[in-house]
Amino acid sequence: MKYQLLFVSLLVFGVSMKSIAQDSIEYKKRVLDQMEIKVLSSYYSQDGDNAAVTGGRGTEELTDLAPIINVAIPLNDDDVLTIDASVSAYTSASSSNIDPFDGNGRANAFVESTGDSRKDTWFGLSANYSHSSDDRNTIWTANSSFAIEYDYTSIGFGGSYTRLFNEKNTEVQLRGNVFIDFWNPQYPIEFRDGFNPNNFEFTGTTNFAPNFEEFADTNRNSYNLGINFSQILSKTIQTSFISDVVLQDGLLSTPHQRVMFADIEDTVVEDFTLGNDVEKLPDSRLKIALANRTNFYLTENFILRSYYRFYTDDWGINSHTFELELPIKLGMNYTLYPSYRYYTQTEADYFNGFNQALSTDEYYTSDFDLADYDAHQYGIGFKYYDPLNKFRVGGFGLKSINIEFNQYSRTSQNFDAFFTSIGLSFSALK
Known part of the structure; x- marks a missing residue:
C-alpha cells in the first residue's frame, strides 16, 4: 500500500x-502578438546642373513617387514572416536624354526630352523570416529579394544571427547578403546602330566615339558582410557599433552615362553634345564602413540620437557622415523630431567633369555622385502613437502615424532635393 x-x-x-x-x-x-501592416508613401524631387547621362553637364530634374507596404505575420510564438512590396514611379529629365532626339523640341542637355524614356517604374519585393529562441536571446533570420526596372533585374538573399547577453543589455549581430544583378544596357542613342549625325543639323567630327565598345559582361554581384555590437551603458545611454564590408564585381559602370573627352573635337547635334564614350570603371570595388549610433535619454521628454559613419573604398572615396536627431515628446501620444545631417566625401580617382577626361585614360566617369562635395540635410518629423489602437479600420487598429519633411543640398554643386513621406502602422485587433 x-x-x-x-x-x-x-x-x-x-x-x-x-x-x-x-x-x-x-x-x-x-515575439509578435498580432499581424501588423505598415503603409508608407514618399515623394522625392531634385534638380541640378551636372547630369551624368549628358556627361556631367545638363539638367538633373527628377521626381519620384514610391508607395510601400510592409506586412509582418506571426507564424507562431517564435517565428515571424515579413513581406515588403514597393513601387517607384519616376519622371527623369536626365534619363530622358539617353535619347534627346525622341521628343518634339531641339535636343539640349538642359532641357528634358519629351520622349518615352523620361519616365519608368521600378518594382521590388522582399521577404524576411525570423526565428527567436524560447529565452529570446537568439534570433535567426533569412531573407530574399527581387527587383526589376527597365534596364536591370536584381535578385538577393541573405540572413543574420543575433545573440543577446548580460540580461539583454549586450547584443551582437552577424549579417550577410548577396545581390546578383543583370543589366539590360541602354546605351546613349549615338552609340546605337543606325544613328547618323548627317541626318541632323550638326557641327564637329563624325568620328565622335573612337573608344566605344559594348560591354561584354553585363552582370554585377555584390557580397555584403556586417557586424553590429550594441550595449546599454546606463539607464540613459545606449550605443551601438556597426561595421560593413561590401565587395562588388562585374559591370560597375552605368551604360547610359556619357563621357566627353578633352582631346577629341566635340560633335554638337542641334544643341546637344554627343558622347565620346560611356562611363568606364573598374570591374571590382571594395567598400568598408564603420559607424556608431548612440542615444542619450536626457529627460522624460527629450532624447538625443547621434550617428557617425566613416566610409572608404578602393576607388579613392573617403567620406564622413554626422547626424543628430532630437525627438521631443509632446504628451503621451505625440513626438516631434527635428534632425540635421552633414556629409562630406573626396572624389573618386576616375572622376572628371564635362570635357575633362582623356581618351588615353583607362577609366573615366563624369558622375558627380563620385565627385568631392559637402552636403547638408535638414529634416522635421512628427509621430502620433496610440498603443490602444483607438482609431480602427476594419479588423485593424491604427498604431502610429509618421510624417517627415527633408531638404537636401550640396554646397559645392548646384544640386538640391526635397523629399517627404507619410507612414501608417496598423495592428490586427484581438
Missing part, C-alpha cells in the same frame, strides 16, 4: 510538472 501511494504521488507530481512545463511554453510572450 505504501509503494502504491508513492507511485501515485510520483505520477501526480510528474503530470503536474509536465503541465507546468507545457503552460510555461504555451504562455510565453510571443
Whole structure:
C-alpha cells in the first residue's frame, strides 16, 4: 500500500510538472502578438546642373513617387514572416536624354526630352523570416529579394544571427547578403546602330566615339558582410557599433552615362553634345564602413540620437557622415523630431567633369555622385502613437502615424532635393 501511494504521488507530481512545463511554453510572450501592416508613401524631387547621362553637364530634374507596404505575420510564438512590396514611379529629365532626339523640341542637355524614356517604374519585393529562441536571446533570420526596372533585374538573399547577453543589455549581430544583378544596357542613342549625325543639323567630327565598345559582361554581384555590437551603458545611454564590408564585381559602370573627352573635337547635334564614350570603371570595388549610433535619454521628454559613419573604398572615396536627431515628446501620444545631417566625401580617382577626361585614360566617369562635395540635410518629423489602437479600420487598429519633411543640398554643386513621406502602422485587433 505504501509503494502504491508513492507511485501515485510520483505520477501526480510528474503530470503536474509536465503541465507546468507545457503552460510555461504555451504562455510565453510571443515575439509578435498580432499581424501588423505598415503603409508608407514618399515623394522625392531634385534638380541640378551636372547630369551624368549628358556627361556631367545638363539638367538633373527628377521626381519620384514610391508607395510601400510592409506586412509582418506571426507564424507562431517564435517565428515571424515579413513581406515588403514597393513601387517607384519616376519622371527623369536626365534619363530622358539617353535619347534627346525622341521628343518634339531641339535636343539640349538642359532641357528634358519629351520622349518615352523620361519616365519608368521600378518594382521590388522582399521577404524576411525570423526565428527567436524560447529565452529570446537568439534570433535567426533569412531573407530574399527581387527587383526589376527597365534596364536591370536584381535578385538577393541573405540572413543574420543575433545573440543577446548580460540580461539583454549586450547584443551582437552577424549579417550577410548577396545581390546578383543583370543589366539590360541602354546605351546613349549615338552609340546605337543606325544613328547618323548627317541626318541632323550638326557641327564637329563624325568620328565622335573612337573608344566605344559594348560591354561584354553585363552582370554585377555584390557580397555584403556586417557586424553590429550594441550595449546599454546606463539607464540613459545606449550605443551601438556597426561595421560593413561590401565587395562588388562585374559591370560597375552605368551604360547610359556619357563621357566627353578633352582631346577629341566635340560633335554638337542641334544643341546637344554627343558622347565620346560611356562611363568606364573598374570591374571590382571594395567598400568598408564603420559607424556608431548612440542615444542619450536626457529627460522624460527629450532624447538625443547621434550617428557617425566613416566610409572608404578602393576607388579613392573617403567620406564622413554626422547626424543628430532630437525627438521631443509632446504628451503621451505625440513626438516631434527635428534632425540635421552633414556629409562630406573626396572624389573618386576616375572622376572628371564635362570635357575633362582623356581618351588615353583607362577609366573615366563624369558622375558627380563620385565627385568631392559637402552636403547638408535638414529634416522635421512628427509621430502620433496610440498603443490602444483607438482609431480602427476594419479588423485593424491604427498604431502610429509618421510624417517627415527633408531638404537636401550640396554646397559645392548646384544640386538640391526635397523629399517627404507619410507612414501608417496598423495592428490586427484581438
